[in-house]
Amino acid sequence: MSNSKKTIRNIILLVAAGIVIFFVYKKLTANGNKDTAGPAAGPKNPSKQLLTDAWVVKTSALEQSIEASGTLQSNEEVEIKPEINGRIIHLYFKEGTNVRKGDLLVKIYDEDLRAQLEKLKLQQQLARTTLERQENLLKINGISRQDVDVTRNQVSAYGADIEYTLTQLQKTELRAPFSGRLGLRNVSEGAIVSSASVITTLQQIDPLKMDFAVAEKYRNVIKTGDQVSFFVAGDTKEYKGSIYAIDPKIDLTTRTVRLRAMVPNNSGTLFPGSFAKVQIALKNLPDAIMIPSQAVIPGTRDKKVIVADSGRAKFVVVETGIRTESNVQITNGLKPGDTVITTGILQLKPGMPLKYNKVQ
Structure with a gap:
């Protein structure tokens, strides 16, 4: 009876050992087949070549200018007030009319x-x-x-x-201190006035002054005598003036410099207090090299662009200048006729072959 139990136990052990040996063999066989077939299982088709857009460098005229917001002011402005107390016995002016220097405006008793x-x-x-x-x-x-x-x-x-x-x-006689245009009157004949009473205003509107401000970095670029152009609301005509005064102090709050320009107003179409959109021309470069802004690769120490060199990508260090809405000026590193890559620049590496989708 004991011999039968030993026989059965041996049979069970042999079967278990056989199963373990089978699974180990199967696993080793599978790993061997995987290693053998690995290289052959890879894709045989090479990756497609990257298509890029290119820009042919050429020169163009470039005018650097800055924009600012301005306000038109009277060249001279004064409130007509009496120096003494008294009763007005006669008004010699009409509202909104032009007067000459020395004209009698008001007579006090x-x-x-x-x-x-x-x-x-x-x-x-x-x-x-x-x-x-x-x-x-x-x-x-x-x-x-x-x-x-x-x-x-x-x-x-x-x-x-x-x-x-x-x-x-x-x-007792109030006369015009300068030639100009009168405003609206605030009193009538017979009124008792004092030195605080404003009878009317007098403004010299030809020429006009225009006040505006620019960033402090332009302080040494702009000088007196520079020409400015501007537009006013509701008028498509371009007006011009010249800078005649620059505030020597930089505003501590806005970090801007106040400027004042003289504006002719022979036609009388400009009015004090009007808002003006001012444009100041700083430089006029007839042969500037301009390329799209996206072609420039910024770096920590320098800026680079990718140019085509015998059909392959070449990275070139450049120096930039004036920027516009879509282009940037290249002051060093490129010359007219160079082909600059504008798209796919993040995927390109030095020496890679180039294939163009569009050339401008």
Whole structure:
């Protein structure tokens, strides 16, 4: 009975050992077939060649300019106010009309000042007559010199009062300080005005001034005398002016420099306060080399482009200059006639053959 159990156990062990040997053999056979067939299983078709777009370098005219926002201002502007208190007896101007320098605009009541002036003139004349008599008496020692000096000082004092009254009379007449155009009036005849009352405004609109600001990096590029062009809202005409003043201080908040230009306005179509879109021409380069911006590969130390060299890719270090919306100026590294690759530049490597899809 014990022999039968041993026989059965041996049979089971032999079967298990056979199964293990079978699986080990199968695994080794499979690995051998995989290694043998590996190279043959790879794709036999080579990868397709990369198609790229190219740009033939040529020269073109380039004008560097900057844009800014400006505001038109009157060349001269003043509020017409009286220097003294009084009642307006006459207005000699019409609203919105042109006047010349020195034209009488407003008259303030002055009868009291005129009466005072006449009184002072009579008192001065009486003092002069008294002085003449005293001087004759002084010759015969009929009066003291002190009395004569007092009378002489009185004559001079009346003269000073007369001059002061004449000055006050001049203040009753408001005249145009310069030629220009009047604004709307704020008072009527008979109104009582003071030195704080604004009767109207006077503006010189030919020529006009235009204020605008540019970034501080252009401070040493722009100078007085430079020409500017601009457009105003609602008008397609291009206007021109010239810079005549530059603020010596850079604004600490915006880091900009304020400039002021003089603008002719013979036609009278420009008005103070209008918004202006200003353009300033900085450079005019007739033979600039311009290429598409996407052709430039930026690096940490330099910039490169890919050019075609005997049908293969060649990386060339370049220096850039002025940028426009889509192109960039190349100041060094390229010459007219070179073919620059504009697409697929990230997939290309030095020496790779080139095949073009489109050449511009």
